[in-house]
Amino acid sequence: MKITELLRKDTIKLRLDSTTKADVIDELVNILDKAGKLNDREEYKKQILKREAEFSTGIGEGIAIPHAKTAAVKTPALAFGIKKEGLDYESLDGTDAQLFFMIAASEGANNEHLDTLARLSSMLMNKEFKDNLINAGSPDEVLRLIDTQEKEYIKANSNSAKSEETEETHAPSSKYVLAVTACPTGIAHTYMAADSLNNKGKEMGIDIKVETNGSTGVKNRLTDEDIKKADGIVVAADKQVEMGRFDGKKLIEVSVSEAIKDPEGLINKALSEDAPVYHADKKDKSGKKTRSERKGFYKHLMNGVSNMLPFVVGGGILIAISFMFGIKSFDPKDPSYNIISKLIHDVGGTYAFSLMVPVLAGFIGMSIADRPGFAPAMVGGLIAANNGAGFLGGLIAGFLGGYVVVLLKKVFSGLPDSLEGIKPVLLYPLIGILITGIIMLLFIVDPVKAINTWLTQWLGSMGTANKVILGIILGGMMAIDMGGPVNKAAYTFGIAMIAAGKFEPHAAIMAGGMVPPLGIAIATTIFKNRFDKEERDAGKTCYIMGATFITEGAIPFAAADPARIIPASVVGSGVAGALSMMFNIGLPAPHGGIFVIPIVNGNPLLYVFAIIIGSFITAALIGFLKKPIMTDVM
Secondary structure (H helix, E strand, O other): OOHHHOOOHHHEEOOOOOOOHHHHHHHHHHHHHHOOOEOOHHHHHHHHHHHHHHOOOEEEOOEEOOEEEEOOEOOOEEEEEEEEEEEOOOOOOOOOEEEEEEEEEEOOOOHHHHHHHHHHHHHOOOHHHHHHHHOOOOHHHHHHHHHHHHHHHHHHHHHHHHHHHOHHHOOOOOOEEEEEEEOOOOOOHHHHHHHHHHHHHHHOOOEEEEEEEEOOEEEOOOOHHHHHHOOEEEEEEOOOOOOHHHOOOEEEEEOHHHHHHOHHHHHHHHHOOOOOEOOOEEEOOOOOEEEOOOOHHHHHHHHHHHHHHHHHHHHHHHHHHHHOOOOOOOOOOOOOOOHHHHHHHHHHHHHHHHHHHHHHHHHHHHHHHOHHHHHHHHHHHHHHHHOOOHHHHHHHHHHHHHHHHHHHHHHHHHOOHHHOOHHHHHHHHHHHHHHHHHHHHHHHHHHHHHHHHHHHHHHHOOOHHHHHHHHHHHHHHHHHOOOOHHHHHHHHHHHHHHHOOOOHHHHHHHHHHHHHHHHHHHHHHHOHHHOOHHHHHHHHHHHHHHHOOOHHHHHHHHHHOHHHHHHHHHHHHHHHHHHHHHOOOEOOOOOOHHHOHHHOEOOHHHHHHHHHHHHHHHHHHHHHHOOOOOOOOO
């Protein structure tokens, strides 16, 4: 598609009346609205201003490209205006803007539209082209200039691609730099930053390859071989990009605007000996270990679990609060009935908590197949929740809905480009929901319901000895990887049991999850000569993290000394889980630490005793296993 198919005479104004940034945005929005390109003028303007709030789209050198991608746009379009004397648009380089391209991209804009808009952004990096536009005498001349420049751009990039295919015939540069560019909308700044880096790299005589993360997906993806031989990497991004692949490489991480403003400085920094080395497993400011990238099954599962947790925690704790009035006080037929208890229970259980399984499934599906996977997976999760398949059924629905849409994408990949826009709004939801729903109802619900019924009966028939063994297993699992897949497997099992009305397993799980940070905190207090000053200071925060059931607070210590910290934590957590089960403690709330201990089923003091015993066992083992260090402990 040509740029002039999006830019028409009625969306060009050669002499803008505006004198301020707010005025020019309003004027260009009016031009698009009068041309019939918008569904909702105010909503479109709101999205333009929201984008400006992130950072100014005045990219410098006399250019501003305000843009938004929203359902308020009826037809993808461009508005173009000139203010020859310039006006203050808060540009990156401090100069006044003279050329204004306002991009209106519809929510369902296909790749061809978005590629065309990206091409315009790159073309504007040509100074001669910009000067000619400023001095254009008519809308026809503007369209002619753009057509001519577009043909030259396409030809130049075609020749560049051919030269890259035969690059082995040329002597390679002594330096090789990689870059990734990405902005929130992925329409303009992503590609302008890429061109800025590419052009400056060529000017400096440096081989450079730039990956763009735009609205149409990843283009010019960096390969493992590229990364292996790179001398330096620049990540210019204002949204999340795939970072784990750069582990161990010199890397500069900046805003996308920095790549437009100072590409030479970034390239030099990435190549300097002082450039920081990126580590995929690192600590954030709180000392908590963060992981930049997850893959496959675990990534999809964690996307579902993380989005489910607010419903689980909020709804679950509300249910637990309602139990404070009496375990059946929410039931109008029970003698202990209390209207406040029923109100709280309805909000937490009937509404918030009941969304747990559908939300889990929906976000698993979205992780697998992007936004089109959300609806089929969420409907599958609702079917599971309403038909007794529960948490396990929701997991299956999430993966089923996601991969059904992945299959549909392949099936429909051969459709004409003109039908691209109806895929996400019609074909994927219609056929995806139908297929997922039929499979869930006919093949998944009944078998999974039978498994859930058997599991509930099995837990109910357990004797004390078997419960203690289960408590050891669940408590120990919470400490093995402290927030990783084993920890989350135990935690999600506990949530499933709460949903099934069995509260004892989750009590053991929370006790086991509280022990590692609490045990480490106690160890840094009692065995000071085993830790340096920084570790002792970090140990104080572990009291808070452990008390509030944040197992991840132990991760920095486990990462520094896994051979001693992890075994000590697993033993202490296992003991706490076993004691919790032995004391018949039930926990109706999915989270909360010390704040939900008063509402446990059973004796709260015995539950606290179980956690304290487990924590001191962990602390004692750490003190025994770790050797004193030669440092001042005063």
